[in-house]
Amino acid sequence: MDVRVTPTPRLHGELQALSSKNYTTRYLLVAALAEGTSTIYYPAHSEDSDAMRRCISDLGAVIEEDEEKITITGFGRNPKDVKELDVGNAGAVLRFLMAIAALAPDVTFINRYPDSLGKRPHDDLIDALGQIGVDVQHNNGRLPITIRGGQAKGGKIQVSGNVSSQFLSALLFLTPLLEEDSEIEVLHDLKSKVVVGQTLEVLEQAGIVIEATEDLMYYKVKGGQKYLAKKYVVQGDYPGSAAVLAAAAVTESDVILHRLEENSKQGERAIVDVLRMMEVPLTHKDGIVHVKGNGKLKAVEFDGDKATDAVLAMVAAAVFADGTSRFYDVENLRYKECDRITDYLNELRKAGANVEERQSEIIVHGRPEGVEGGVEINAHYDHRVIMALTVVGLRAKQPLRIRDAHHVAKSYPIFFDHLKALGANVEWIE
Ligand SMILES: O=C(O)C1=C[C@@H](OP(=O)(O)O)[C@@H](O)[C@H](O)C1
Ligand SMILES: C=C(OP(=O)(O)O)C(=O)O
Known part of the structure; x- marks a missing residue:
């Protein structure tokens, strides 16, 4: 049209x-990673936020929605064994879920927008996940991407920040759920640094503790943490x-x-x-x-x-x-x-x-x-x-x-x- x-x-x-797209995708994700039932008031309605809803539901979150709010009963650190996920054209949703897929046995992210998201590079995240033992099959750093998790325990991770902040945000969502503690060091420049501030804000609201240096280039994350079920309001x-x-x-x-x-x-x-x-x-x-x-x-x-x-x-x-x-x-x-x-x-x-x-x-x-x-x-x-x-x-x-x-x-x-x-x-x- x-x-x-x-x-x-x-x-x-x-x-x-x-309503904010970036807060909606983050609240949906942290609600899915909690074990109880969270409520999100005034979530955004758009293709990108719908992509996150669809994918967390495929991964086992139970979702109910009315005009004003959405309630989500999460799957914690045990997502369902899905074979495929479709993130539409949503970059942040793809990157965040690529990290969360490290908790699942075998997930393929399909390539539904070959001329848009299909052209975007994910090498920096693929490389970082590899450092903690996640097996990633990919098409020259691009979709389709298959993640075989299960082995990831935590540890030292270096991730480049000069293409997208979403790779770092993805690791910040994943690492609190891993068995062992993690240290994340950002290499090069960190682009869109302010958006990482939104990730840290949401993680804190979800009860996750992360130590970050003031320049947002280095993090200590304790493993074995739990996301809390909470009430969130989207701005x-x-x-x-x-x-x-x-x-x-x-x-x-x-x-x-x-x-x-x-x-x-x-x-x-x-x-x-x-x-x-x-x-x-x-x-x-x-x-x-x-x-x-x-x-x-x-x-x-x-x-x-x-x-x-x-x-x-x-x-x-x-x-x-x-x-x-x-x-x-x-x-x-x-x-x-x-x-x-x-x-x-x-x-x-x-x-x-x-x-x-x-x-x-x-x-x-x-x-x-x-x-x-x-x-x-x-x-x-x-x-x-x-x-x-x-x-x-x-x-x-x-x-x-x-x-x-x-x-x-x-x-x-x-x-x-x-x-x-x-x-x-x-x-x-x-
Ligand atoms: O983390 C997020 O939700 C986003 C981060 C930004 O991307 P980059 O970090 O790639 O600049 C932004 O452009 C995008 O719309 C959403
Ligand atoms: C770049 C954007 O989104 P994403 O990276 O999540 O696809 C955007 O919303 O402008």
């Missing part, structure tokens, strides 16, 4: 932010909301978004600071962001690694800024649903933006006068590309057609409903 985005000068209205999602806020910033707007905690550990809350730096009129108080956009933005420089899943939305806003913006330290955007530097900038250029790439930088020469539009956009299976190009389309001169925009459902199935509710001219077309 495609979406047509027709230029829209004004947005107006009030929305509840959707609002900054990465998805970043696109809505960017849309409000590039238009004349009066847009209010609820459920965005000021002191959240989500790095993508930096969207608020970045828009402020761009001189977009806004306030943020008591979990409510209120943007009163006038369409005027100033260029900005920002370390994108601090807010990895909001960078594309920030870049979309910068397309209309006065001056040249620079988003640096973003190399690992290349290893996501698509190459979020080369592929994304190609689509932006088609729409009429003036952008340049470096290996780990995105440079945007702003066009406050607007961009031409009138083209078809390739979504590259990437929800964040779809959302960011929608922002650009709102201020293009001619409509943009975004092909296969249904992939927005990976994290934000109701994104277009939300934008429509604000008055955006967006419509699904066959």
Whole structure:
């Protein structure tokens, strides 16, 4: 399904932010790893969070759900002997469960998205699991991947952090359940470090004790720990909301978004600071962001690694800024649903933006006068590309057609409903 985005000068209205994808996947996982019954209030509903639900259920968690909450009776350290797991296109779900599969005899992760997740590398995690005796069969570091666990006892693990933080998070979820104590040392740089903060926060809430150095590069984990069954409440999602806020910033707007905690550990809350730096009129108080956009933005420089899943939305806003913006330290955007530097900038250029790439930088020469539009956009299976190009389309001169925009459902199935509710001219077309 495609979406047509027709230029829209004004947005107006009030929305509840959707629930955080990253917290939902983590709470589902720690609930599955506990032996009792946990309750998660306001879980996210998206393809990625559904992938975690489906997989933990296949592994033996018992799940009941109503409008408001989900209750999960976990399998502790004894997952069911499943032969196959389907994580859809969800990178974090795959990586976390690759580690948990070390507790099972023989699991194969199938390759349902050969052109997206199927291209992403998992070598660093495969290597780390190998160090504690887990046998991993793989296709040159990629899916399909078969894990034969059972032998893992704990010990010293070194893991590289310069492609994805998800490998480290995966090991942090697994090692407390192993018989022996573990030490985890992160090699090279640790990208998306802030997200590891969310992992540690959730582990602590689940009763797991982990000693971490302040720089998050070294950990001591006692083996034989138990995840506790708990009650969790999922907060609002900054990465998805970043696109809505960017849309409000590039238009004349009066847009209010609820459920965005000021002191959240989500790095993508930096969207608020970045828009402020761009001189977009806004306030943020008591979990409510209120943007009163006038369409005027100033260029900005920002370390994108601090807010990895909001960078594309920030870049979309910068397309209309006065001056040249620079988003640096973003190399690992290349290893996501698509190459979020080369592929994304190609689509932006088609729409009429003036952008340049470096290996780990995105440079945007702003066009406050607007961009031409009138083209078809390739979504590259990437929800964040779809959302960011929608922002650009709102201020293009001619409509943009975004092909296969249904992939927005990976994290934000109701994104277009939300934008429509604000008055955006967006419509699904066959
Ligand atoms: O741990 C997580 O839930 C995630 C970590 C980040 O990935 P990287 O660590 O690969 O940057 C982020 O982009 C992804 O959306 C979710
Ligand atoms: C990169 C993302 O997710 P994942 O790595 O879990 O596929 C994302 O949500 O933008």
